[in-house]
Amino acid sequence: MAKQNIFDNETFFSEYQKLREREVNANNLFEIPTLFSLLPDLKGKRVLDLGCGSGERCMDYVKRGASKVTGIDISEKMLAVAKSENSDEKITYLNMPMEDLGSLEGEYDVVISSLALHYVEDYPGVVKNVYRLLCEGGIFLFSQEHPLSTCYSGNGDRWTRDENGMKIHANIADYCVERRNDSTWFVEGIQRYHRMFKTVINTLADNGFRIVKIDEPYPTEELVKKYPEYYDLYHKPDFLFVKAAKNTVAV
Amino acid sequence: MAKQNIFDNETFFSEYQKLREREVNANNLFEIPTLFSLLPDLKGKRVLDLGCGSGERCMDYVKRGASKVTGIDISEKMLAVAKSENSDEKITYLNMPMEDLGSLEGEYDVVISSLALHYVEDYPGVVKNVYRLLCEGGIFLFSQEHPLSTCYSGNGDRWTRDENGMKIHANIADYCVERRNDSTWFVEGIQRYHRMFKTVINTLADNGFRIVKIDEPYPTEELVKKYPEYYDLYHKPDFLFVKAAKNTVAV
Numbered sequence: 001m002a003k004q005n006i007f008d009n010e011t012f013f014s015e016y017q018k019l020r021e022r023e024v025n026a027n028n029l030f031e032i033p034t035l036f037s038l039l040p041d042l043k044g045k046r047v048l049d050l051g052c053g054s055g056e057r058c059m060d061y062v063k064r065g066a067s068k069v070t071g072i073d074i075s076e077k078m079l080a081v082a083k084s085e086n087s088d089e090k091i092t093y094l095n096m097p098m099e100d101l102g103s104l105e106g107e108y109d110v111v112i113s114s115l116a117l118h119y120v121e122d123y124p125g126v127v128k129n130v131y132r133l134l135c136e137g138g139i140f141l142f143s144q145e146h147p148l149s150t151c152y153s154g155n156g157d158r159w160t161r162d163e164n165g166m167k168i169h170a171n172i173a174d175y176c177v178e179r180r181n182d183s184t185w186f187v188e189g190i191q192r193y194h195r196m197f198k199t200v201i202n203t204l205a206d207n208g209f210r211i212v213k214i215d216e217p218y219p220t221e222e223l224v225k226k227y228p229e230y231y232d233l234y235h236k237p238d239f240l241f242v243k244a245a246k247n248t249v250a251v
Numbered sequence: 252m253a254k255q256n257i258f259d260n261e262t263f264f265s266e267y268q269k270l271r272e273r274e275v276n277a278n279n280l281f282e283i284p285t286l287f288s289l290l291p292d293l294k295g296k297r298v299l300d301l302g303c304g305s306g307e308r309c310m311d312y313v314k315r316g317a318s319k320v321t322g323i324d325i326s327e328k329m330l331a332v333a334k335s336e337n338s339d340e341k342i343t344y345l346n347m348p349m350e351d352l353g354s355l356e357g358e359y360d361v362v363i364s365s366l367a368l369h370y371v372e373d374y375p376g377v378v379k380n381v382y383r384l385l386c387e388g389g390i391f392l393f394s395q396e397h398p399l400s401t402c403y404s405g406n407g408d409r410w411t412r413d414e415n416g417m418k419i420h421a422n423i424a425d426y427c428v429e430r431r432n433d434s435t436w437f438v439e440g441i442q443r444y445h446r447m448f449k450t451v452i453n454t455l456a457d458n459g460f461r462i463v464k465i466d467e468p469y470p471t472e473e474l475v476k477k478y479p480e481y482y483d484l485y486h487k488p489d490f491l492f493v494k495a496a497k498n499t500v501a502v
Contacts, residue, residue, distance in 0.1 A: 148399075148423070148426070160411070160422065168424060169422040169423055169424035170422075170423045170424070170426075171411065171420040171421075171422065171423075172399070172420055172421045172422075172423045172486060172487060173419060173420040173421070173486050174485055174486060175399070175421075175485070175486060175487060175488070176467065176469040176484065176485040176486075176488055177485055196467055197448055197465065197467065198464075198465040198466055198467045201452070201462060201465050202464055202465055205461075205462050205463060205464060206464075210456075210461050210462075211452060211456050211461075211462040212456060213449075213453055213456060213457075214448065214449040214452050214453055215449055216427065216447055216448065216449045218427040233427065234425055234426070234427040234428055235423060235424045235425060235426060235427075236423060236426060237426070237427055
């Protein structure tokens with residue numbers, strides 16, 4: 001099973017760093033605030049971050065009171081940034097692909113993953129390992145590219161625009177064809193997996209998780225006034241969030 | 252709150268009857284088989300059917316061993332058909348809109364609703380009442396128009412076609428704008444509500460339901476060979492199914 005390490009690609013890495021340095025981007029405006037809004041109370045909690053990248057979120061979790069944070073990532077380059085910029089005695093960074101979670105031991109109260117699971121082929125394997133690593137009542141919170149984004153087939157335009165160039169609708173094809181569906185993002189051939197909504201949810205339910213909340217964030221009216229280009233998120237959201245609990249007893 | 256009784260419209264009623272009499276339609280090919288595949292064992296179970304229409308499903312549930320079936324529907328015309336064509340001593344038909352479920356008493360093991368909930372504005376009200384009417388461990392199973400269908404805004408084409416008239420993608424707009432979004436189906440102004448995926452799921456989770464399984468049926472390859480026009484369901488499924496359990500104790 002192919003494990004992708006795109007963040008160790010020189011071109012990708014430098015372009016990605018530039019994107020993240022822009023003050024206004026979809027991550028800052030929608031992804032991070034939604035992730036924070038769904039976080040449980042982290043005081044005294046043991047947190048595992050899957051695909052921690054350069055460790056900004058690990059540091060956030062420490063600031064929110066986590067007693068211990070373990071960040072894993074496949075990319076040595078990203079972890080080098082993490083260790084230099086987001087180091088803390090409560091944080092441990094491990095160079096490990098998510099596909100190798102089976103070798104991780106320990107118990108966690110909260111497992112979080114931000115925009116990484118759509119790069120992983122063996123989603124059921126990750127879900128099973130997260131369940132094993134969580135304590136009773138533990139929370140699994142993740143974001144991924146929205147299924148309406150991962151299904152984009154790349155042949156033809158992703159959007160239909162009016163005569164002024166405004167996006168009037170998203171062109172959705174093959175939503176029901178689950179597949180590896182590579183995308184171009186700075187470099188060609190970003191390995192990405194399209195899964196239907198039902199697969200994202202059923203894999204959790206089938207493996208013992210209780211679905212707590214789902215989110216598909218879109219901009220506020222205020223934000224669209226300020227950045228009209230983000231109206232396209234009303235047509236097709238970029239991100240899907242799922243919060244699930246390992247509840248083997250009554251809730 | 253407006254309660255829609257479109258099935259008592261003369262034109263709609265006769266056109267609808269003709270559609271259902273066609274041997275091959277989306278209901279026969281996808282909706283009914285998926286509903287049956289998700290049904291729990293009904294032997295000795297008390298079943299409530301919300302929006303039972305002409306009662307075919309109520310009769311199916313009796314055949315599958317249900318001890319008692321209650322079918323409710325807003326349409327007197329549909330219930331007249333039900334009483335004449337699908338009558339059984341185990342079935343009780345009640346002329347009642349789903350919005351009035353609060354006045355229903357009793358306890359049920361399984362509550363089922365086939366393609367009716369998207370007509371109802373007060374979805375949380377129905378969910379709360381279903382929870383109240385279910386026994387511990389009881390199942391709520393429903394189908395509705397898929398959110399990618401209910402979001403269709405009606406201005407412009409629903410599909411983009413190639414030069415041979417084949418549908419190449421669905422035109423998806425305003426998925427994130429939840430609203431009453433009337434459609435034309437035999438008659439104009441069919442009152443229909445668009446809810447995002449997250450709202451369908453979160454309303455259940457927030458009211459105590461555990462999500463058991465979701466389905467978004469699409470045709471098999473074999474079926475597409477026989478009826479090529481149904482390939483469009485790979486682009487955009489017509490139906491969403493949700494199976495949820497009232498689990499207040501461990502599962």
